[in-house]
Amino acid sequence: MKLRNTSLLLGALLCLQCSPPKKAATATAGPLVPILPRSAWGAAEAKPYRPQVPVRITVHHEGTRLDPSADAAKKIFAIQRWGMGPDRKWADIPYHFLIAPDGTIYEGRNPNTAGETATEYDPSGHLLLTCLGNLEEQEVPPAQLAALVRLIAHCSRTYNIPADSLSTHRDHSKQTTCPGKNLYAYFQDGYILREAKALLDNRR
Numbered sequence: 001m002k003l004r005n006t007s008l009l010l011g012a013l014l015c016l017q018c019s020p021p022k023k024a025a026t027a028t029a030g031p032l033v034p035i036l037p038r039s040a041w042g043a044a045e046a047k048p049y050r051p052q053v054p055v056r057i058t059v060h061h062e063g064t065r066l067d068p069s070a071d072a073a074k075k076i077f078a079i080q081r082w083g084m085g086p087d088r089k090w091a092d093i094p095y096h097f098l099i100a101p102d103g104t105i106y107e108g109r110n111p112n113t114a115g116e117t118a119t120e121y122d123p124s125g126h127l128l129l130t131c132l133g134n135l136e137e138q139e140v141p142p143a144q145l146a147a148l149v150r151l152i153a154h155c156s157r158t159y160n161i162p163a164d165s166l167s168t169h170r171d172h173s174k175q176t177t178c179p180g181k182n183l184y185a186y187f188q189d190g191y192i193l194r195e196a197k198a199l200l201d202n203r204r
């Protein structure tokens with residue numbers, strides 16, 4: 001009898017574990033875009049982090065030229081190694097998500113930890129998305145632009161951040177032209193926010 005009760009209890013517990021989380025996805029939810037894990041770029045383990053709750057989305061470009069045919073994963077690994085090295089001594093790669101020229105999205109640091117910036121603004125509470133490349137000089141590849149829009153919508157939905165919080169690095173700092181004039185143009189004319197909202201409204 002005792003054994004039977006135990007197995008019933010175990011069954012109930014297992015059922016609880018199988019049930020969907022309380023913040024259940026709505027019929028329209030789900031990933032808006034595939035995101036490759038840190039293992040895809042051979043990430044080193046992070047050092048202890050400063051925690052944060054992300055409340056806004058801020059877009060960067062990485063700032064160094066990247067040939068569209070270059071190995072993006074290798075580049076991301078190099079960014080982490082530089083950021084955690086003697087130059088910066090950061091806890092991890094500075095960005096939460098990174099987008100390759102071909103539109104592949106890679107996971108960066110944990111979104112519940114504050115990112116890093118080389119300029120004067122405090123990125124606490126910001127979810128930092130970056131496009132690889134120097135978009136002051138290079139044109140934005142269409143696949144990278146499309147992935148950015150989908151990632152913004154995904155982050156807005158996943159972290160419950162209003163899409164209207166969207167901004168770019170240069171909106172917070174006078175020391176930079178980041179995310180580069182060729183990408184910034186799509187923010188200035190409202191294209192990126194409009195497309196991200198359309199995705200969130202299921203109009204795409």
Ligand SMILES: [Zn+2]
Pocket residue numbers: 059060061169176178179
């Ligand atoms: Zn930046």
